[in-house]
Amino acid sequence: MDELAEQLGVDPLELRIRNHTEIDQTSGRPWSDKHLLDCYRSAADRFGWADRPPGVRGLRRNHVQVGWGMATAMFPARRMAAGCQVSTGADGCVRFASATHEIGTGVRTVMTQLAADITGLPLSAVAFDSGDSSFPETPRSGASQTTATVGAAVAEAATQWRRRLTEVAGAAATAQSLTALSPEQRAALSFSVTTSPPIDEGVSIRSFGAHFCEVEVDEYLGRARVTRWTAAFACGPVLNPKLARSQLMGGITFGIGMALLEQLPEDRTSLRRGGEYYLPTHTDRPDLDIELIDKTVADIPGPTLRGIGEIGIAGAPAAIANAIHHATGRRLRNLPITVEDLMMPAGPRR
Incomplete structure (x- = not known):
């Protein structure tokens, strides 16, 4: 040029x-x-x-x-297909996890931030775990795809979690009330999701x-x-x-x-x-x-x-x-x- x-x-x-x-x-x-x-x-x-x-x-x-x-x-x-699991602990902490890995670019920070924003929970009540192949599958960290790919799975898991919370504990449920949930309610708030990239030709x-x-x-x-x-x-x-x-x-x-x-x-x-x-x-x-x-x-x-x-x-x-x-x-x-x-x-x- x-x-x-x-x-x-x-x-x-x-x-x-x-x-x-x-x-x-x-x-x-x-x-x-x-x-x-x-x-x-x-x-x-x-x-x-x-x-x-x-x-x-x-x-x-x-x-x-x-x-x-x-x-x-x-x-x-x-953007590629990815999975995310979410588990709600007796201590009130909601943990999201994917088999991605942190290479120094801030993946854990962004995924925690994204999950907190969508669930409506404070950052202190949310965690994101990675780096373990037993977690739901994600693609490699490369080709500038991790945020869009894993983020989509985390966002879907957080959206479903919020909807399930309303179903099992009512619309007024808050982060403070998570510790009062029964084991059955926490089990309903522990699940996995998989997302695929949208196709727009x-x-x-x-x-x-x-x-x-x-x-x-x-x-x-x-x-x-x-x-x-x-x-x-x-x-x-x-x-x-x-x-x-x-x-x-x-x-x-x-x-x-x-x-x-x-x-x-x-x-x-x-x-x-x-x-x-x-x-x-x-x-x-x-x-x-x-x-x-x-x-x-x-x-x-x-x-x-x-x-x-x-x-x-x-x-x-x-x-x-x-x-x-x-x-x-x-x-x-x-x-x-x-x-x-x-x-x-x-x-x-x-």
């Missing part, structure tokens, strides 16, 4: 806006919801994109070249986002450093903004590593891999300005709910490569971008 924009003499963001489409061109279906233009405009305004010099090598800070780049992010919404569901970044390129040392980052994402209803931003920060950091550091070379003769594998640290990235654009009415566990995990990665390396081109005039298409790619050719220094 940026190469086309350069050939046409059009700003890269403007080219994307002019070619924005309201349908999924691979299927011809309309988007279930799409706020990519909002992502573009909000992030570009916060970044200050309007002040970007149109030509390459137009920004310099001290002895290094400075460049601004942007890219689009898109990731499909995935009429729409296409995706998450969208926009990255804007600034890099500094020291051509004497062959070093690129990301100095500023602004991004906006439209990922449907956001259940926990703090956890969502943390995942997006991790994804962008992943993208910085993909663009500038991460490489596992392979010897073509022996087919053995060797060398060192570098990962970005806190010093390799700037503070990240991230906005969540949530303009979708929450429909839990409906089809508007989707994952966030990978979309922070999508487009991030491209934004860096575009910024490096703006800084140096070098169009680099292979990752990672190395010292050799950035080093000024031998000769008199300018």
